[in-house]
Amino acid sequence: GRTIIDRLGNRDEVSEIIGLECNEDTVNRANIIQANTKARFFTCDIEADDFPEQLREIMEDNQISSFDIIHLSMIILHLKNPFKVLKNLRRVLKPGGLFYILDIDDGFNIVYPDEHKEFERVVGICNYLEGSGYRQSGRQIYSYLKKIGLEKIVLEKQGINTIGMNYEERDALFKMYFSFIPEDFKIMAEKRNLNKCEAEDLEWLLEHYDLLEELPHQ
Numbered sequence: 001g002r003t004i005i006d007r008l009g010n011r012d013e014v015s016e017i018i019g020l021e022c023n024e025d026t027v028n029r030a031n032i033i034q035a036n037t038k039a040r041f042f043t044c045d046i047e048a049d050d051f052p053e054q055l056r057e058i059m060e061d062n063q064i065s066s067f068d069i070i071h072l073s074m075i076i077l078h079l080k081n082p083f084k085v086l087k088n089l090r091r092v093l094k095p096g097g098l099f100y101i102l103d104i105d106d107g108f109n110i111v112y113p114d115e116h117k118e119f120e121r122v123v124g125i126c127n128y129l130e131g132s133g134y135r136q137s138g139r140q141i142y143s144y145l146k147k148i149g150l151e152k153i154v155l156e157k158q159g160i161n162t163i164g165m166n167y168e169e170r171d172a173l174f175k176m177y178f179s180f181i182p183e184d185f186k187i188m189a190e191k192r193n194l195n196k197c198e199a200e201d202l203e204w205l206l207e208h209y210d211l212l213e214e215l216p217h218q
Contacts, residue, residue: 004071005039018058018067020044047080052088059092066094073102077133082144090148099145105138105157112163118208122177125201130191131184181205 008014017039021027030041040062044054059065070089076082086099093099106126111119126132138157145153165173185202188194194202 004073005034005037008038010037014038016040016062016064018042018062018064020046020055020058022046046075046085046088051085052091055088055092066092067097068094069098069100071100074104074133076101076103076141076144077135077137082137082140083147086144087148090150099150101141101145103138103141104133104135106135107139108157110163118211119177121201121204122181125181125205126177128198129181129184130188131180178209182209 005017005019008017015038017037019027019030019039019041021030021041021043022045024043027041027043030039034041042058044058045051048054070093072089075085079085089099106123109123114120123135127135142153142155182205185194185198185205188198189202
């Protein structure tokens with residue numbers, strides 16, 4: 001699908017888009033790819049203690065006093081302290097501005113058929129992989145927004161239901177839930193030795209990867 005930059009990057013009513021990312025290489029690539037749009041990207045750790053100062057400096061350098069829209073996509077699940085981050089961002093949101101947050105909650109998903117519990121096992125693996133974040137973060141967002149003083153909050157819950165999905169939708173489901181797991185396992189194994197259950201899950205995943213790829217397309 002089209003990214004938010006694709007949809008808004010050259011619209012007349014959009015004056016500027018600022019993107020924040022902690023990985024410098026990713027920022028450099030994004031600035032090259034989006035060079036002809038109104039988007040600019042900066043290296044910034046939104047969980048760092050000096051994040052408010054970093055953000056203010058970026059805003060001053062770009063003559064931005066506040067933001068009309070703050071968009072967070074698949075961020076909350078990776079944060080150690082979502083409340084702190086949202087509170088800091090609220091300070092730079094224009095009065096009447098909009099937070100747009102997209103996150104995940106595995107509890108809303110229905111995958112059928114899953115006769116041998118393959119999808120259920122993969123979701124369980126996601127829950128402990130260090131790189132996959134907190135997979136039930138979606139249900140927390142409403143409370144966080146209330147705590148930082150927002151009043152008009154609209155919560156849309158859209159769980160994954162494979163029944164009736166077309167091929168493209170099922171393919172996207174596979175990529176979202178399966179494709180990153182081997183790499184995340186590799187990164188975790190480089191940091192520490194896998195325990196017995198983790199090693200068994202990795203062996204099972206590698207043995208059944210082709211079946212898992214087929215599963216959501218049935």
